Amino acid sequence: MRNFFLFCIGLFVLPAQAEGLTPSLAQWQRTAQNPLSPNFSLPIEYKFHGGAPDGDVHIGxxxxxxPIRFDGWNIINELTLNIMGTPGDITGIRGLPQPYTGDGHGGSDGYAAGLADTYFTSYFSPRINDEFSLGLGxxxxxxxxxxxxxxxxxKFSIGPAVMLxxxxxxxxxxxxxxxxxWSVIGSAERDHVSQMIVKPTINYNLPDxxxxxSNMEVIANWESPSDQRWTVPVGVGIGKIFAVGKNAIDTRIEGHYNAVTPDLGPTWSINASFTFIFDELD
Known part of the structure; x- marks a missing residue:
């Protein structure tokens, strides 16, 4: 009888202990919404830019x-490969700081698709407290x-990055x-690049x-004329975190209207992403 009671107690105690080792959905929300969290993740994103005079742009x-973890600070490395399809004469997005207008396979004479620019950003991120994160890189x-x-x-380009x-x-x-x-070296047929990207982000967490x-990507192409320089989107989206054991999956979809855009730029966009997040939370 004594062993039976111990067995019954174990049925309740052991699952509770196991659950305590697994991050809650609220913890995963904080992790997914903080790009400086020291968790390895694999984001997959699709962006559709529509309404440009010469066609649409698809970017996968x-x-x-x-992350590389140290005592009191981290290095957060972000590597992104981009597959693009575009008719050419489009600008106003990060991947197209100026339109390609050469003849042949791309530009105004046809449609080009394939591997576009690859981005790599590295942040030095000191651990400040549970509420505030800073990254410089x-x-x-x-x-x-x-x-x-x-x-x-x-062009091969380089420049500073900061995240709060x-x-x-x-x-x-x-x-x-x-x-x-700023561009350093590259194709002589393409213009010099001087591009600023500012991304203010607002998240409000709901139950379950x-x-x-709202994740808006404001872009300024400083090499363009002043009336063709800015892209300023306004939009909102919804997301959902799914816990999978000690890991998680973050899904989201968001739509934007470009309140300001160049003449050759898109007027609206839809973004959808699917992110695998690994490792236990600290």
Whole structure:
């Protein structure tokens, strides 16, 4: 009889202990919404940019966020490969700082599709506290559309990057990312690149892993005329976290209207992403 009672107690105690070792949906929400969290993740994203005079742009992105952990600070490395399809004479998005207008396979004479620019950003991120995260680093853009140079910028570019993230204990995550890149070397047929990307992000967490999000990518192409320089989107989206054992999957979809856009730029966009997040939370 004594062994029977011990067995019954174990049925309740052991699952409770196991559950305590597994992050909750609320913890996973904080992790997924903070790009400076030291968790390895694999984001997959699709972006559709529509409403441009010369056609639409499709971008599929495959990335990896690879943290290196140290005592009191981390290095957060982000690598992103981009597959693009575009008719050519389109600008106003990050992957197309200026339109490609060469003849042949791309530009105004046809449609080009394939591997576009590859992005790599590395942040030095000191551990400040549970609410505030800071990242300082650099961004590198590689023109991996070789040899056509019809997609992306056609230039190797580099510049500084900064990220700030503030998270309240329950509901809110507020973030700001800023990057400025300048081209160093690349195709002589493509213009010099000087592009700023600023991404203010607002997340509001709901029960059961749901959340609302606004993740706007404001872009300035400084080499363009002042009336063709800015892209300013306004939009909102919804997301859901799914816990899978000690790992998680983050899904989200978001739509934007470009309140300001160049003449050759898109007027709206839809983004959908699917992110695998690994490793236990600290």
């Amino acid at each position: 992105s495959f990335g990896a966020i690879m 650099a961004t590198f853009v590689f023109p991996t559309d070789e040899p056509s140079r019809e997609l992306g910028s056609g 993230v503030y998270q309240t204990p329950k509901y809110w995550t507020l973030g700001l990312q800023a990057q400025q890149i 892993g749901w959340y609302l999000q």
